[in-house]
Amino acid sequence: MDAAVNPSQSKTKVLISLFLTEKYGAELRSILAESDVEAHYGLEVNYQVLLDFDSEITHSLVNSPLQMLPLFDSCLVSTLRSLHRPEEGLVAKSNCHMRFSHLLPFEELTMNVVPRLEHVGRFVSFSGTVVRTGAVKVLECEREFICNKCRERLIVKADYEQFHTIHPPVCCSTEGCNSLKFTQVEEDKMAAMYQDYQEIKLQEQVQHLEVGTISLYLVQIPPALSSTLSLPLPLPSVFNP
Numbered sequence: 001m002d003a004a005v006n007p008s009q010s011k012t013k014v015l016i017s018l019f020l021t022e023k024y025g026a027e028l029r030s031i032l033a034e035s036d037v038e039a040h041y042g043l044e045v046n047y048q049v050l051l052d053f054d055s056e057i058t059h060s061l062v063n064s065p066l067q068m069l070p071l072f073d074s075c076l077v078s079t080l081r082s083l084h085r086p087e088e089g090l091v092a093k094s095n096c097h098m099r100f101s102h103l104l105p106f107e108e109l110t111m112n113v114v115p116r117l118e119h120v121g122r123f124v125s126f127s128g129t130v131v132r133t134g135a136v137k138v139l140e141c142e143r144e145f146i147c148n149k150c151r152e153r154l155i156v157k158a159d160y161e162q163f164h165t166i167h168p169p170v171c172c173s174t175e176g177c178n179s180l181k182f183t184q185v186e187e188d189k190m191a192a193m194y195q196d197y198q199e200i201k202l203q204e205q206v207q208h209l210e211v212g213t214i215s216l217y218l219v220q221i222p223p224a225l226s227s228t229l230s231l232p233l234p235l236p237s238v239f240n241p
Contacts, residue, residue, distance in 0.1 A: 009071070012057060016075040017082070019053050032083060032090035040095040040195070043076060047103045061100075062109065065123035072098045113204055128202035139164060139197035147172045149179035 020028060024043060031041045051058040061068045076096045084092040103109045103125045110125045142157045143166045152174045158164040172179045 012060070012071065013075050013078070015054055015057060016072060017079045019050065019057075020076060020079045021083075023049055023053065028080060028083060029090060031093055031096065032080060032085075034093070035091075037091055037093055038095065039093075040097065041093055042097050042099045044099050044101055047100045050100075051104075062123050066121060069098075069123075114202075126202070128204055130200060131203045132201040134199035137197045139195050140166065140193060141195045142166070142193050144185040144193075145169055145182040146185055147174065147177060147179050148181040148183060150174050150177040152177065153185065154182070 020043075024045070027043055031043065034041065047058070050061075057068075061072070073096065076098050077092075077094055080096060081092040083090060109123070110127070111119075112127055114128075115122075115124060115126060140158060141164070142155050145154050145156060145168055146152070147154065150172060152172060154169050154173060156166055156169055158166050168182045168184070170180070172182075
């Protein structure tokens with residue numbers, strides 16, 4: 001086995017793909033049957049179904065959401081590719097995301113008040129009332145650069161915590177190349193480099209607050225909104241301030 005491959009992660013990927021084909025085969029075929037290959041598609045996954053299938057993966061999702069959520073999306077894309085049947089009208093899609101619903105009613109997972117600083121980086125579900133929605137805009141989520149020395153291409157993702165700014169790479173990642181100069185690729189950019197962007201203002205539900213407490217607001221900015229957000233379900237997500 002390649003030393004660069006993590007055996008535990010490889011096993012997790014196999015289990016997630018098996019889970020998807022066994023429990024959500026019809027939903028996968030529905031995504032494959034869609035004609036737009038550049039659109040974003042969301043697969044709603046019942047958290048409790050995943051828990052019954054494999055508790056270890058579910059616990060990893062809760063304990064390490066920043067690592068596990070991209071892994072789930074990657075497994076979803078690879079599973080769709082394995083079911084790719086163009087002669088049957090089933091075409092693989094690259095912009096797919098798993099969205100979890102029906103989290104267990106535990107204090108660590110679900111809440112009715114706006115998440116606080118201690119919830120940053122945690123996987124939680126917040127139930128609130130949508131009081132305002134902004135206009136849908138296009139957000140650049142990554143940019144491609146080329147090394148001036150070795151001509152290696154590097155993709156830099158937008159920094160969410162820095163208002164989605166994108167800075168050139170600091171140093172070339174190619175072994176043996178220590179170049180610090182890069183040029184932005186100006187070719188036609190793929191739709192995968194952009195996401196839908198919309199601000200949604202959520203308010204705490206008054207019936208869940210203590211007497212005399214003023215309800216707070218949370219501005220949720222879900223990427224690829226048109227296909228991944230399903231209201232009025234709670235929005236399980238990794239909380240960022």
